[in-house]
Amino acid sequence: MTIDLRSDTVTRPTAAMRAAMADAEVGDDVYGEDPTVRALEQEVADRFGRDAAMLTPSGIMATQTLLATLCPRGAEVVCESDAHVVAYEAGAGAVVAGVQFRTVDGDAGRLDVDRVRDALRPTSFPYTSLGALSVEETTNRGGGAVHGIEVLRHLRAVADERGVPLHGDGARLFNAIVAGGGTEHAYGEVFTAFSFCLSKGLGAPVGSIVVGDAEVVAEARTWRRRLGGGMRQAGILAAAGRHALAYHVERLADDHDHARHLAVRVAEAVPGSVDPAAVATNMVYVDTGAHPAEAVVAAAGREGILVGAMGPHLLRLVTHLDVDRAGVERAAEVLIAALTTPRSA
Ligand SMILES: Cc1ncc(COP(=O)(O)O)c(C=O)c1O
Known part of the structure; x- marks a missing residue:
């Protein structure tokens, strides 16, 4: 028997997850009429104590819809040097969201507050303007390390001082939560907007979720549409996501x-x-x-x-x-x- 440790994305839906998918009530989600997608999005927003959530087909699409929403075009996003958004997204930050990255070396993929402060450019002309701080929780190339809520609060304070959002790439956010990094509500509060993946450790076949304020998620929906990420009877996938959140977190x-x-x-x-x-x-x-x-x-x-x-x-x-x-x-x-x-x- 093969034991596949290349990634936590290789999981196959369990029999119970497949049954939930088969039984899912569906509609056309591009019309906003898929009841299972709506239920998943509401459930996620409630869990994190935020206004709204949106299902996307992938983690990259979740991140890009958010960066495009949160940052003016041509702005700079400060992130760790080995961040997924820099290493693995085929230049989507530049091509899709229209941002450039200012990378800062961290520790196991974690941003350090002082080094971030040092990397910030003056706010005056002709410096490139800051669009957001972006953090990965947990870190991928950093080996699954956790920033934890205290560090993130400090980073949020830096972002607030500069009047920019703190973006969270929480592909494996539930791993951080289960490892004691913070509660769902604490993470929900610390990020201006963030996403997490259903298709990694949580074991769903497809899907990520964007979470944030109503206006941010509404604009991210426009970006999802623009990128061709609207899905029709996506309730089949949302049912897998709901099952994952119910049974695969702890x-x-x-x-x-x-x-x-x-x-x-x-x-x-x-x-x-x-x-x-x-x-x-x-x-x-x-x-x-x-x-x-x-x-x-x-x-x-x-x-x-x-x-x-x-x-x-x-x-x-x-x-x-x-x-x-x-x-x-x-x-x-x-x-x-x-x-x-x-x-x-
Ligand atoms: C930290 C991080 N962000 C984003 C992604 C992208 O997710 P997807 O492959 O679903 O687009 C990954 C995938 O491994 C990841 O590890």
């Missing part, structure tokens, strides 16, 4: 536990390869040392363990709904063998 703690266990096992067997203390949620980054990461990926793949190379000597392993304790044990065994066997070098 269990994220199991994924975190599995990730920590995996990190400890590998760190004990291959000293220096992993820092278990850095594992805050469901990601484990492994330094392959003298072994090229691609060779370890190939060796593990031959044993049915799929992992991702994130750099020449860096692997990422992500735990999720479709990986249990036995799977994690097996992955640790195979990885340790690949990292300690000269053949895989």
Whole structure:
């Protein structure tokens, strides 16, 4: 059996989720007539204590509709150097939202308040104007690290001082919540507007959700339309999302536990390869040392363990709904063998 640790996006809907999808009441959501989408959006807005929410087909579309809504064209968005919006979105910030990024080196993908302050340009002409601060919670390339609500409050204060929004790319926000970063209401309050993904650790097949004030979400809806992201009988997807929010949030703690266990096992067997203390949620980054990461990926793949190379000597392993304790044990065994066997070098 293959154990796929490349990402938490690889999960397949459970039988119960599929049943909820099959039973979903639907309508044309472009007309605003899909009752299941409406119920999901209302439920999410209520959970975070905000006015409104909007379903999008992907996390990138959620982020781009928000940046386009929140920032004047040509403005600068301050974010961490390795942020998803910089590393993986095919230049959408420039092409779609019309913003440029001012990147700041952080710690495990987390923005540091003082470094952000230092990076802010004067407000006078002819400096490029600031459009927003953007934070990832949890960090992806930063290894699933959590800023936590206190740091975010400081960042929000900086944003407020400059009169710009604090945007949250919360693709894995529920991992941060379950890891103790803050409550749903606290996160709902600290971000001017944010999104999270249903299709990552929560295990839904498709979908992300934008959350914010009524006017922001209304404008984001126009952007979704503009980008061709309006979906018709999307209640089938919203039903998966509602199911995920009802049944797959608390269990994220199991994924975190599995990730920590995996990190400890590998760190004990291959000293220096992993820092278990850095594992805050469901990601484990492994330094392959003298072994090229691609060779370890190939060796593990031959044993049915799929992992991702994130750099020449860096692997990422992500735990999720479709990986249990036995799977994690097996992955640790195979990885340790690949990292300690000269053949895989
Ligand atoms: C932090 C972060 N933001 C945004 C996205 C984009 O989500 P999607 O692949 O649904 O567009 C991802 C995907 O992995 C992510 O990790």
